[in-house]
Amino acid sequence: MYVDAHCHLDFAAFDGDRDAVLERARAAGVGGLVVAGVRPADWPAQRALAGPGVKWTAGLHPMCVAEGEDWAAAVAALPAAFEGADAAVGVGETGLDGRFGDSLEAQTAAFRAHLAFARERDLPVVLHVVRAHGAALEVLRGDGVPAAGGMMHAFSGSAEVAEVCVDLGLHVSFAGPIVNAHARKLRAAAARVPLDRLLVETDAPDQPLPDGPARNEPACVRRVAAAVAAARGEDEETVLRATARNAAALFGPFEEGA
Ligand SMILES: [Zn+2]
Numbered sequence: 383m384y385v386d387a388h389c390h391l392d393f394a395a396f397d398g399d400r401d402a403v404l405e406r407a408r409a410a411g412v413g414g415l416v417v418a419g420v421r422p423a424d425w426p427a428q429r430a431l432a433g434p435g436v437k438w439t440a441g442l443h444p445m446c447v448a449e450g451e452d453w454a455a456a457v458a459a460l461p462a463a464f465e466g467a468d469a470a471v472g473v474g475e476t477g478l479d480g481r482f483g484d485s486l487e488a489q490t491a492a493f494r495a496h497l498a499f500a501r502e503r504d505l506p507v508v509l510h511v512v513r514a515h516g517a518a519l520e521v522l523r524g525d526g527v528p529a530a531g532g533m534m535h536a537f538s539g540s541a542e543v544a545e546v547c548v549d550l551g552l553h554v555s556f557a558g559p560i561v562n563a564h565a566r567k568l569r570a571a572a573a574r575v576p577l578d579r580l581l582v583e584t585d586a587p588d589q590p591l592p593d594g595p596a597r598n599e600p601a602c603v604r605r606v607a608a609a610v611a612a613a614r615g616e617d618e619e620t621v622l623r624a625t626a627r628n629a630a631a632l633f634g635p636f637e638e639g640a
Contacts, residue, residue, distance in 0.1 A: 474508025
């Protein structure tokens with residue numbers, strides 16, 4: 383069973399045919415999904431999806447911090463997300479997005495608060511870092527990565543940054559852009575990550591593949607794995623199996639759907 387380590391199955395884009403999307407994923411061998419948190423208002427819908435093969439994480443996305451959402455209230459709401467049989471399994475998305483540069487101060491404060499909660503509760507973090515790798519690594523080095531680790535989602539940095547992430551105890555997750563013929567930098571990064579720290583994801587419905595459906599979906603993670611495998615000189619099955627194992631090591635075991 384393979385794992386899409388990061389998607390947004392709760393988004394409205396899937397309201398019309400969510401079961402069919404899950405069915406296509408399972409038919410493609412993708413029996414495990416992690417539904418990443420964006421804002422507290424979405425957490426109940428994510429929780430409702432939790433079940434065999436589907437896990438979720440709770441956090442406030444840096445983009446929402448940039449939009450002015452109350453990050454302190456979101457952090458205060460985190461403990462409740464980790465209660466119950468269908469609790470979240472990780473903290474995030476959190477991190478820094480340099481595209482919204484004028485809110486970096488608030489983004490950093492929110493990021494540090496998410497990290498502190500994850501360290502305190504021994505939970506893995508789901509990191510969203512875009513055009514701010516230097517600053518994000520500085521926060522991670524200074525404050526500390528949780529002992530439970532975490533994942534750098536939809537990795538967009540250099541091979542050197544990937545290496546630093548691994549040294550800090552993080553997993554590095556690749557998404558659709560690595561399929562692009564021009565993605566030389568991403569392929570170099572994918573080749574640098576040890577097999578036991580590698581993850582693959584779709585970020586569906588976002589980040590559609592060059593000739594994939596306009597609304598990306600978890601079944602497409604196999605094409606991401608194929609591109610990662612090619613970059614590493616390994617076969618697709620090796621990457622699919624290792625990334626599924628790694629996702630389970632980070633977030634707990636995924637059960638096969640009934
Ligand atoms: Zn995402």
